[in-house]
Amino acid sequence: xxxxxxxxxxxxxxxxxxxxxxxxxxxxxxxxxxxxxxxxxxxxxxxxxxxxxxxxxxxxxxxxxxxxxxxxxxxxxxxxxx
Numbered sequence: 001x002x003x004x005x006x007x008x009x010x011x012x013x014x015x016x017x018x019x020x021x022x023x024x025x026x027x028x029x030x031x032x033x034x035x036x037x038x039x040x041x042x043x044x045x046x047x048x049x050x051x052x053x054x055x056x057x058x059x060x061x062x063x064x065x066x067x068x069x070x071x072x073x074x075x076x077x078x079x080x081x082x
Contacts, residue, residue, distance in 0.1 A: 010035055010076070014061035015042065021055040029061075035076045040069070 010032045017028045028049065030042035040051045053069035060067070 010040070010072075015040075015058045016061065017051070017056050017058045018066065019057040020051075025051065025056060037075045038073060 011034065013032050015030065015032060017025050020026050028042070028044060028051075030044035030049065032040055033043050033048070034041040038053055040053060040056075042049050042051060051069070053072050056069040058067055058069065059065060
């Protein structure tokens with residue numbers, strides 16, 4: 001698996017949390033519905049969860065990317081611009 005930052009839009013992507021400082025978050029799967037500088041909001045079967053970026057790492061469904069949330073701590077528009 002390739003570790004990388006992700007310069008593209010994340011809203012709409014299906015993710016799986018592969019590691020987290022809170023063990024109960026490991027394995028959570030859902031669609032990203034909103035992103036702020038420090039958080040990702042995901043829809044987990046109709047339940048909205050807010051995840052702190054600096055506390056998780058995740059993969060995007062269908063892509064061989066392992067993304068460290070702490071590497072995404074920017075406003076989405078800043079990250080997309082590069």
